[in-house]
Amino acid sequence: MKKITTSANVDAYDHAKIEKKWQKEWDDQKLHIAKEIPGVKKFYGLIEFPYPSGEGLHVGHVRSNTAMDIICRKRRREGYNVLYPIGWDAFGLPTENYAIKTGIHPAIVTKNNTAIFRKQLKDIGFSFDWTREVNTSDPAYYRWTQWIFLQFLKKGLAYKKKMTINWCPKDLIGLANEEVINGKCERCGTLVEKREKEQWMLAITKYAERLLNDLDAVDTSDTSGTKKPLLDWPEHIKDAQKNWIGKSEGAHIDFRIVLEDDKNALVDSQKSDSGASSTSSTFGTYSTFGIKVFTTRADTLFGVTYIVIAPEHQLVQTLMPSLSNRLEVESYISKSKIQSEIERTNDEREKTGINLNGVYAINPANNEKVPVWIADYVLADYGTGAVMAVPAHDTRDWDFAKKYGLPIKQVIVGDPSTPSVRSENDSHQKTATVTDNTNNTKAYCEDGTLINSGKFDGKDSESARKEITKHIGGELVTKFKLRDWIFSRQRYWGEPIPVVKCEKCAISNPEGGGWVPVPESDLPVKLPEVKKYQPTETGESPLAAVTKWVNTKCPVCNGPAKRETDTMPNWAGSSWYYLRYTDSENKTAFADKKNLEYWTPVDWYNGGMEHTTLHLLYSRFWHKFLYDLGLVPTIEPYTKRTSHGLILAEGGVKMSKSKGNVVNPDVIVKSVGADTLRVYEMFMGPFDQAISWDTSNIAGSRRFLERVWKLKNLLHPDSSNNSKDVERSIQKTIKKVSDDIENMRFNTAISALMIAVNEMEKIGKISKSHYETLLQLLAPFAPHITEELWSSLGNEKSIHQSPWPAFDSKMAVADTVKIIIQINGKMRGSFMAAAGTSKETLQDLAQNNAEVIKWLKDKIIDKVIVIPDRLVSIVVK
């Protein structure tokens, strides 16, 4: 028969063979190894290095890695010297937990897992520079993580502090605030508890202002005169960081505390044996025995009807002896202490509190005497741990006042031009003793005009804030939600914190608490072998059991000392890995200055939204710190940041081992090839949006590549008969694919390539040069098949070293255009016209168009709008 199956088989697209062949070839040619070449423009593309979990590579890794791979491949062909490195964020709990279960050393587990990841990544053909691979759990790497910690210590930015931490009773680990989600452990979902523990802290709050301001900094190195932002980040990522840092401008205002005895007489606090210091007993003068509140609404000061302080506030203990309801107060405090985080943050929960009987505060604005309450809706660790309550203008205070029958006093009215929340005659009531002088059903929280505020009546909120603060001797201050970073973990599989505790030094130098840094020359402090990885109930690291390791000599006094057994959180190693990539083998510094100057900052960093407030903020902090020490040349680490959307399982749920819906990329690579997998993941939908995996759609991507493969059968030796149309369509494709890659609109880039292939198939013959251009555009997406076809066309050098196709705008201009005819806004016809046809001619052609005439019959033309090269819009009556 006419069977051509054999010859077809010979010619079939054999992805397995092709992909293996070229991966080896590229390796042999060292095609993707980056070298510092002074004078040649560089591009540093970065992906978040993976945690080598036992589950293997996730299809989500493939999505983000492919995206950056495409960009890097394009940059190389645009003449950039490209660094696209890879490594392992290898410290972490899952590995340690696995070690606990199996007894296998985490280092072994890590080694096995990275080997699997490495093979998986190589099989997909990413153009990583594998010679710069880093591993955060490698002593040669964490030596420098420890070294950076010592610099923090030296500058006083690392300190140990006893504090209440979030404790996960399941993982037996302390958590950073950032790792607690809705009162639960981020990793295992267990309710966290509060524990008192000495913790190493990093003073990230010292950098809060700069971390915030530099988000909107202007690039001063750009001398072109345009004010280019320093960070090319999408606004939503900047917003997320800004919200997290949480700057608010407000004022500290002092309220004097007075105590009232049984006879309702005011007694100065000095007379009580509270131990508080007071310099005056005269009503109306300033007393140091007072309470400082933080407020952003000093304009509402005249509306204060009570003061609330956090149960943990020191003043409560000071006042305790003077309280008549001492037992109740004590019981409230102990109750709120054991309250779990989840209860405290539940928004359904009603506010509770208790009055401190006999304790009053004097409003510095009007000398009014208001009661003092404690309530756990006031946070001890924000602001001053005390607030002035203005129920008329704050929702929380409103709720609380309504519940406990506290007075509500309105002092702000809305702009009269906008609907007011209150009636006219209310504004003339000026009484300090009303229980509720508003007719409102909720707090009015907007800015407005002041009333009931003495000489400030009629002022607007904004100016009143400053004036009132000044008037009563308050202080304008700035607060941040950001807290210092809890840097200790009581676990094994992390970087040991390189300090020792020396009792002798603690006596001679009490400032440092006896903590002595390990000399830099003694780094790294290596993790010792342990028998058991199990963390302890007491909250001590498993390292504490290794007495031989723990007992050491003090580097200062040579006396007996004990090593710190806490380790660093896994955010430590990832806070500076992008710097190590520039010089991964360096043994004398974390990276050579010359290399840092050449490669940094990272030009483009893609990663997940989930790292916006943790990793991204932490690493910016470390980078700025190193910049201050003169160790890195730029104030920001990442010039451009983008984020990818998650890949969900079919049905829109998260992929997880337990649900059994995890897609293994190996299986796809084996059955349809890495190129198909790459094309599919780029085509599946908008890159920055979450999307569900859909196996049935992979066939379309495979089909597309097969059609590209078969196009070679349409090669025509005579390229002279290429019509201008074909040329134009190629140019359009160059433009579209180039632009789309820059904007990470990979789905439409592939769609444009599909359109080009469809057109070529339809025409039935293609010239070599057009085919080559198509392959060149497709090459970043599908590097193997394009390389094979490119080479079969007789090219000796790799397609990935060929220049990126140049867009020729002249060739792309069409000489005839389609003109749309609209009648009363509805499309009624169209016609072809030469590009640049005059308005008059177009109108004429439109009105005489056969399809249009019937619509114009018996109608009067009211108006005609002509958009040249586009449309003619006719309005008829």
Add this chain to the structure above:
RNA sequence: GCGCGGGUGGCGAAAUUGGUAGACGCGCUAGCCUUAGGAGCUAGUGUCGCAAGACAUGGAGGUUCGAGUCCUCUCCCGCGCACCA
């Protein structure tokens, strides 16, 4: 509650400055080719309608010759933060 994203065919989605809504792909339908096909090729495929045509981008208004796109109000979904004074 606040912040950030989204709502367009059966499905994933396209749509420069407002200018043919649904490109591209999946799926589906019919036909061709095959011993066969989860292969390939051709044609079709928003909804209603025989058709002419009408109606269609979460909903309601508005601006405009013209709105998925701009304005006002509103509903729903996802993510983040969450008593931050």
